[in-house]
Amino acid sequence: MKAKISILRKLLLVILFLNVQFLLAQTLKNDISQKEYPWAQEEVKQTMKAIVQSVKEGNVEKLIAFHAYGPKFTEFKMGEKRVGSEENEAHERKIFGSVTEIVKFDVNDLKVAIFYDKVANVTFHSNFHLKFGDDSVIVNDQISLLFVKDNTGNWKIVHEHHSPLKNKAINH
Numbered sequence: 001m002k003a004k005i006s007i008l009r010k011l012l013l014v015i016l017f018l019n020v021q022f023l024l025a026q027t028l029k030n031d032i033s034q035k036e037y038p039w040a041q042e043e044v045k046q047t048m049k050a051i052v053q054s055v056k057e058g059n060v061e062k063l064i065a066f067h068a069y070g071p072k073f074t075e076f077k078m079g080e081k082r083v084g085s086e087e088n089e090a091h092e093r094k095i096f097g098s099v100t101e102i103v104k105f106d107v108n109d110l111k112v113a114i115f116y117d118k119v120a121n122v123t124f125h126s127n128f129h130l131k132f133g134d135d136s137v138i139v140n141d142q143i144s145l146l147f148v149k150d151n152t153g154n155w156k157i158v159h160e161h162h163s164p165l166k167n168k169a170i171n172h
Contacts, residue, residue: 037114044112044120044147047155056105060097064089068148068156075160088160103129103136120147120155125165140165 047066054062067073069085076082083091106127113121121144128139146159 032115037117040114040117040120040149041112043149044114044122044155045110047147048107048110048112048122052105052107055096055099056102058096058099060093063096064092066155066157067092068150068158073158075162077160077162078164098132099130100133101131103131105129118149120149121145122147140167 051063051066054060054066067085067088069089071084073085073088074082075084075088104127108125108127110122110124113123115121123142123144126139126141126143128137130137130139142163142165144159144161145157147155148158150156
């Protein structure tokens with residue numbers, strides 16, 4: 001009788017161990033930091049291409065439309081204090097509405113990370129050479145854009161972060 005109870009205990013321990021292993025595997029499989037969403041990554045990459053194209057075309061209204069301005073929108077830029085929708089939109093209109101020529105507008109080392117197929121973190125290094133009349137400006141920044149997928153299925157920017165990129169990391 002004791003032998004049967006001992007075997008039963010061992011069998012229950014094995015079953016418990018296997019269940020824990022299965023649950024752990026399922027948790028890792030569904031972990032938002034691990035799961036890939038290739039179709040959503042492609043959608044966001046296409047959105048990034050459309051954003052770049054809107055800048056190259058000088059279409060400020062189209063550029064602005066890629067933002068989800070509202071109370072949750074935030075931006076950090078060059079160590080300054082956080083700003084919201086109104087300040088970001090005014091800045092985008094002022095800067096991109098004043099560009100007279102785009103010499104180069106490269107998005108280097110692009111990485112798109114998708115979470116729950118509704119949130120995307122996009123990071124890249126900018127290599128932008130812009131002209132404002134006779135003045136030239138080169139923008140080599142580390143940029144992070146946080147996108148959410150809206151109710152119409154479009155990816156919209158809800159956060160921007162810009163920091164200077166050290167010269168030796170720039171890809172020309």
